[in-house]
Amino acid sequence: MNEQGPVQIRCPVLTVRRVDAYYAITVVAPGIAERFRAGQFVSVAVGGEQSSTLLRRPFAIHDVKPDYGGTVEFLFSVRGQGTAWLSERRSRDLLDIVGPLGRPFPLPRDPVNCVLAGGGSGAAPLFPLALSLRRRGCRVDFVLGAASADRVFSAITARRVAETATFTTDDGSFGVHGAVTDALGRVIEDARSDVVYSCGPMPMLREVTAVASAHGIPVQVAVEETMACGTGLCMTCVIPVVGEDGITRMVRTCMDGPVFRGERVRFDDVGTIPFDALGAPGWKAHHDSDVTDREAG
Known part of the structure; x- marks a missing residue:
């Protein structure tokens, strides 16, 4: 993570501005822009100073520019009162923003071939990543999907x-009819x-x-978690992730992520606390049993 902190x-x-099915807000935030690394996000207060809406909303950073001293752009869909309020903001309105937050995407040391796969507005953080990879001499290929043509972001x-x-769409209105993973394997091979x-x-x-693992290549994922x-x-954003030592821990998406090695995220157990996770009820008995089995072997 950037040592300067949020x-x-x-x-x-x-x-x-409207971008098809989405809204994009650009704010003047030089302190955030200069610290940003691809994959990080901002947390935005919504509702105004007199609002009873206490919780902030997290948004992946889509773009930063040196204009006006440093601007930051993030993307969102209107899904409730908070995002509806955001969509009604106008030029010169003030937003209370904390950022950049989270761990960024790790960049390769040497030029390699990279596939960037995004779904809907989740594609937003992949664009600054693509620019960072290109600056390092990497090849970049995009696979972007969504439910319909108006939700395929920034084609x-x-x-x-x-x-x-x-590009893929669930309804076939743009690009390949199907999901991102229907096209991903072919792109990896080509x-x-x-x-x-x-x-x-x-x-x-x-x-x-699963597709990346089947092709024997690593995958870095930026998870979308509340x-x-x-x-x-x-601690509302915890998910089970397997550590280097093989032990599952409930880690905070906002601090330990949002970027993780895909093969270490226990996707099937997201939303639960697995019985074998560190600190879970029964973990000690399970751990002691594993140690006994290894010693016996």
Whole structure:
């Protein structure tokens, strides 16, 4: 993570624009822009100063630019009162934002072939990642999917940035009829990819991880998990992840993630505390049993 750490800023809104089915807000936030690394997010207060809406909303950072001293753009869909309020912001309104938060995508030391797979608005953090990878001499191929054509994010930019860009939609209204994972294997083979980076809904990330594993290449996933605070205090965003030592721990998505090695995330157990997770009821008995079995073997 960036050693400078996050900052809390009251940021003036520069623009609010519609991007097909989404909204994109650009704010002037030089302190966040200069610290940002691809994969990190911001936590935004919604509802205004007199609002009873206490919880912030997390949004992946889609773009940063040096304009106006440093601007930050994030993407969202209107899903409730908080995001509806955000969609009504206008230029010069102030937003209370904390960021950048979370661990960024790790970048390869040497030039390699990278596939970036995104689902819906989950594709947003993959675009600054693509630029970072290109600056390191990496080949970038996009596979972007969504439910329908209006939810495939930034297809024109994807075509411009990447070597190839493949699009999928559930209803067949744009690109290939099907899911991201229906096209991912072919792209990996055609591009001779060395690594997959992905962001999107949990079920998609699970399938992307399975495809990457089947092709014998690593995968880095930025998980989408509900976050109430974004700073590691509330523990609402914990998911089970297997550590280097083989032990499953309930880790905080906002602090230990949102980027994880895909094969270490126990996707089937998300939303639960597995019996063999460190600190879970019965963990000690299970651990002691494993130790006994190894000693007997």
